[in-house]
Amino acid sequence: MRIPIARTVAELRAAVAAWRQNGLKVAVVPTMGALHDGHLSLVRAALDRADRVIVTLFINPKQFNSQADLAAYPRTEHDDAAKLAPLGAHLLYAPHASEIYAEGFSTTVSVAGVSNGLCGVYRPGHFDGVATVVTKLFLQTGADLAFFGEKDFQQLHVVRRLARDLDIPIEIVACPTVREVDGLAMSSRNQHLTPAQRRVAPMLAAVLFEAAERLAEGAPSKSVLAEAGEAICAAGCDRLEYLELRAEEDLSPLCTADRPARVLVAAWLGNVRLIDNVSVSRWQGADQVYKETTAA
Numbered sequence: 343m344r345i346p347i348a349r350t351v352a353e354l355r356a357a358v359a360a361w362r363q364n365g366l367k368v369a370v371v372p373t374m375g376a377l378h379d380g381h382l383s384l385v386r387a388a389l390d391r392a393d394r395v396i397v398t399l400f401i402n403p404k405q406f407n408s409q410a411d412l413a414a415y416p417r418t419e420h421d422d423a424a425k426l427a428p429l430g431a432h433l434l435y436a437p438h439a440s441e442i443y444a445e446g447f448s449t450t451v452s453v454a455g456v457s458n459g460l461c462g463v464y465r466p467g468h469f470d471g472v473a474t475v476v477t478k479l480f481l482q483t484g485a486d487l488a489f490f491g492e493k494d495f496q497q498l499h500v501v502r503r504l505a506r507d508l509d510i511p512i513e514i515v516a517c518p519t520v521r522e523v524d525g526l527a528m529s530s531r532n533q534h535l536t537p538a539q540r541r542v543a544p545m546l547a548a549v550l551f552e553a554a555e556r557l558a559e560g561a562p563s564k565s566v567l568a569e570a571g572e573a574i575c576a577a578g579c580d581r582l583e584y585l586e587l588r589a590e591e592d593l594s595p596l597c598t599a600d601r602p603a604r605v606l607v608a609a610w611l612g613n614v615r616l617i618d619n620v621s622v623s624r625w626q627g628a629d630q631v632y633k634e635t636t637a638a
């Protein structure tokens with residue numbers, strides 16, 4: 343069993359038009375490939391809500407901050423296609439680069455506000471690259487629903503905002519972060535960790551969950567996050583970029599979790615940048631959260 347692959351917008355649109363003629367609901371799961379269980383959980387969620395599911399695979403050069411990072415990004419289309427077929431996804435859209443950025447391409451979608459702060463500080467231009475490619479993927483697929491993981495929480499806000507602002511008729515569906523059994527949030531970048539770094543990496547989630555518990559009890563973010571930051575550095579992280587409490591609804595900075603909130607982190611282990619976040623409002627105790635998030 344193989345998943346059909348579309349390489350051009352014309353092929354993609356022909357498939358979608360045929361589905362539309364039969365009144366089918368279409369979902370899209372945007373990815374850059376190197377699919378792991380987190381991506382597959384998005385595909386399963388999409389299959390639950392739509393009649394046809396398109397998975398896109400495009401390693402978007404505009405969202406990388408360095409050529410080295412772009413060059414090192416895993417390219418595993420064959421394996422990705424093999425993982426998608428048994429799930430029942432209907433189409434893999436793996437376009438030629440020219441189908442996304444034709445010669446002379448000169449438009450940028452830039453989402454003010456939610457793109458600033460957090461990753462926006464450390465990855466200048468990253469969210470413009472994401473917003474531009476996601477807008478193109480939404481318009482090219484014409485999907486009714488799009489599925490994104492909560493692990494990239496700021497990205498989720500950027501995507502929601504652009505769809506709303508540009509009146510793109512698509513429902514953005516957020517899916518919970520999928521974790522390894524030791525709590526590490528799944529990411530295509532985890533495969534770059536050395537065995538020693540991989541042993542250290544789960545401490546990031548452990549520290550976040552502990553901080554979330556204290557913040558949910560009303561402790562001030564200043565002291566909780568200072569201690570959590572120290573714990574992350576003491577555990578062997580090479581550089582902590584940010585560790586912040588932000589409102590779930592609009593990512594505004596918070597001093598206490600007096601409304602639904604997230605605690606978000608970005609940290610480096612060697613050459614690998616890891617991000618993660620945990621809901622403070624949904625805090626129900628460590629065991630419960632670990633069960634929820636590692637169950638996929």
Ligand code: PAF
Nearest residue numbers: 372373374402472475494
């Ligand atoms: O989350 C990702 O993999 C990428 O940022 C996305 C949404 C596919 C855009 O390139």
